[in-house]
Amino acid sequence: MARMKFLCDADRCIECNACVTACKNEHDVPWGINRRRVVTINDGKPGERSVSMACMHCTDAPCAAVCPVNCFYTTADAVVLHSKDLCIGCGYCFYACPFGAPQYPRVGNFGSRGKMDKCTYCAGGPDADLTTAEYTKYGSNRLAEGKLPLCAEMCSTKALLAGDGAIIAEIYKERVTRRGYGSGAWGWKTAYQETIAL
């Protein structure tokens, strides 16, 4: 099986936020939650770069390690998913996640959190594939339909790549060789303990 990864080519990203919008629309993501976002670093300064970031589906995922109810699991495609039936909304995964991926709808009094929501790599959740139950909790399951995540498909400059880690790394390397520059695979070292040698 493939080892699915995301890669944002920051030299191509133009901060159009199409990935953010596509994701929200595809999965009917509730108000206040953004499974994907675009962060602009050194905004307005020379060398500014924008990076589209969501759950990176880490190797040895920190969220899964700290979860008190073991609601996370890793699929055969190395996608990190979670069960909203088990999640208790404690917030620990947000503390451990390096990328700020887990988010919680605000429910009830005080700061009480609802079931955690995060990027599913368009792969749904533990419920049966392509069912209403799965869609309501996790959004659509494009992987089950043989498609890749919509954020990357919608990317206007093809900055955001999604797919097998080895293949997207090869595409990125080729780009860097051709154009002669590349600011690196953002988050890869943190998420996968490896980066792309350029």
Next chain:
Amino acid sequence: MKTAILALRALAFAMALVVVGYTAPVFAQQAPNPTAQSVNEQQLLDALRVGGVVGGRITIPDQHAATLIQPHGKDWRDFHQTTLWTIGGVSILGMLGLLVVFFLVRGRIRIEAGFSGRTVTRFGGVERFVHWLTAGCFIILALSGLNLTFGKALVAPLLGEGAFAFLAGWGKVAHNYLAFPFMIGTALMLVIWVKDNIPGKLDLEWLKVGGGLLKKGQHPPAPRFNAGQKGIFWIVIIGGVAMSFSGWHLLFPFEYGNTVADQQFWVTVHAVVAMVFIAVMLAHAYIGSVGMEGAYDAMGSGEVDENWAREHHSLWLAQEKKRAGLVPPQAVPAE
């Protein structure tokens, strides 16, 4: 002639074109590298101070999302999965071990003179209510809290993941709501008992003989609360305030300008204080029930046996008798 000049010019122009055409790719290859001055992830990560994050500007309303990478999540993971297990295991299992050893060596501390049959009021209704309000909340808070750290290893295999998640979910709700009566109880305990818990000279003498706990027949004089009980009182107050203050930041996440690093800090404080607090309370519960004959009555019915009071709180008993207008049977405190 004119034609020749024109032809030369044309040739020169064509040559110039060739030259330009030739140098153009060279120019492209030497173009300024846009990455040379671009922000670099590794440089940003290297430049971070403790608790720092790599972040920028974001156009969605949720400003927490402007953080791109927070590498110290890894440190918190290590704390939660390793350090906290060690702290909790050593303090709680260590205390249980000590109590078992103490019980085996010293046995139950008996009322040496036996039950007299006469009782004296030690804690009134309000005092007992405040104690059990706080204690009841504490027990549920402690169990639901420990469950978040140790439950997945110790309880989940017994219940199965679905039932365990259900239990942990209700545990979280209980934890959030019972926090408030616990805070009120702690505050009330401070108000009603602080006057009897000011450390004094007698406490040093009590501590010097180990409270007479280790040796039979040794009963250092003590007022209403002895040094050990005063210690418990101040641990409860300081621990309770620490738990309440850190817990407040967890009940209202990201309020008061808290960042994810602040949240990690408060949950760390909350967890470490909790482990030590629970260990100390185990000792308190032991000596107030199994460990000492007649002690439970103080918080049970509120009426303690006179002989128990004489042995453990001689000065207090004398004072109570005096207030009731009774001459104590023995003018000299038992020792």
